[in-house]
Amino acid sequence: MFQRISDRFSSEKALRSADRLPPGQSLTTRFPVLHYGPVPAFDAKKWDFRIYGEVEREARWTWAEFNQLPRTKLTLDLHCVTRWSKMDTAWEGVHLRTLIEQGVLALKPAAKFVVQHCEHGFTTNIPLALALADNFLLATHYDGKPLDAEHGYPLRGVTGAIAERSDLKDVYLWKGGKWLRALEFRAKDQLGFWEQAGYHNEADIWGEQRFS
Ligand SMILES: Nc1nc2c(c(=O)[nH]1)N[C@H]1C(S)=C(S)[C@@H](COP(=O)(O)O)O[C@H]1N2
Ligand SMILES: [Mo]
Numbered sequence: 001m002f003q004r005i006s007d008r009f010s011s012e013k014a015l016r017s018a019d020r021l022p023p024g025q026s027l028t029t030r031f032p033v034l035h036y037g038p039v040p041a042f043d044a045k046k047w048d049f050r051i052y053g054e055v056e057r058e059a060r061w062t063w064a065e066f067n068q069l070p071r072t073k074l075t076l077d078l079h080c081v082t083r084w085s086k087m088d089t090a091w092e093g094v095h096l097r098t099l100i101e102q103g104v105l106a107l108k109p110a111a112k113f114v115v116q117h118c119e120h121g122f123t124t125n126i127p128l129a130l131a132l133a134d135n136f137l138l139a140t141h142y143d144g145k146p147l148d149a150e151h152g153y154p155l156r157g158v159t160g161a162i163a164e165r166s167d168l169k170d171v172y173l174w175k176g177g178k179w180l181r182a183l184e185f186r187a188k189d190q191l192g193f194w195e196q197a198g199y200h201n202e203a204d205i206w207g208e209q210r211f212s
Contacts, residue, residue: 008026008027011027012026012027015027015087018163019166020161020163021085022079022161022206022208023206024083024208025083025084025085025205026083026084027084027085027086027087028085028086029086030086031089032080032082033150033151034082034174035122035150035178036122036193037122038120039149039179040119042149042153044062044063044064047062047063047154047181048060048062048063049063049066049181049182050117050182050183051105051182051185052184053111053183053185053186054107054108054110054111054112054185054186055105055106055107055108055111055185056106056107057106059105063154066094066140066155069099069104070094070098070099070102070104071094072093072094072098072137073090073091074090074091074092074093074135074137074139074162075088075089075090075091075162075163076089076091076135076137076159076161076162077089077160077161077163078158078173079160079161079170079173079205080172080173080174081172081173081199081203088163089142089143089160090144091137091139091158092137092139092140092141092142092144093137093139093141093158094138094140095134095136095137095138096131096132096136096138096183097132097133107128110187111128111186111187112127112128112186112187112188112189113125113126113127113128113185113186113187113188113189113190114126114127114128114131114183114186115183115186115192116157116176116177116182116183116192117177117181117183118178118181119181121193122178122179122192122193123177123190123192123193124175124176124177124193124194125192125201126159126171126175127189128185129169130169130171130175131183134162134165135159135160135161135165135168135170136157136159136176137157137158138157138180139152139155139157139158139176140154152177152178153179155179155180155181156176156178156179156180157175157176157177157178157180158173159171159173159175159176160173169204170204171202171203171205172199172203172205172210174194174199174203175203189201195212198211198212199212
């Protein structure tokens, strides 16, 4: 027990000096589950994923169609506003910039913000620049396996920090919506569920933008 705690302190110290552990955060090796409301059931026959708003063509994909999209692997450090951080998490899924590059998705110039729409009406909003950045993924897999139900199966937004990529904007984990069903591209920003409840809209982990 004591050895485990002292190991954790020495890895926290190493990560802080490597600029990977943001202020006010502690390491965990578990994967905590955080959300409001019940875990939704998945029915492949009814599930769809929609893209709408400031786009050239709105889209609606079935689960089978979503699984045909080009895939990307991504390693992220996750930082939760409730002060846990989990490093080196391995994700796989669909990257929005790839969809644009391959002509699957075409945005209108007016698109500046993205709202993630999830089951049960949960929403979270991000700037377009973050939605297209290397550290945001529409994830179907965690650690080589399909997502666990409580972590968002079958699809979630996920965002975090990439080691050595200080050029990216890093935000708290709530900016990734679990049980994702649609992306709405918008000209104007619109606060999501936790943002309306008092969480900071920008959510920068290095500036500790936790609450507004
Ligand atoms: N649909 C949905 N997604 C959500 C939330 C939620 O309440 N509903 N909570 C967010 C919050 S506050 C956090 S910290 C992360 C937690 O993800 P995890 O449970 O996989 O750790 O999910 C985010 N995505
Ligand atoms: Mo959270």
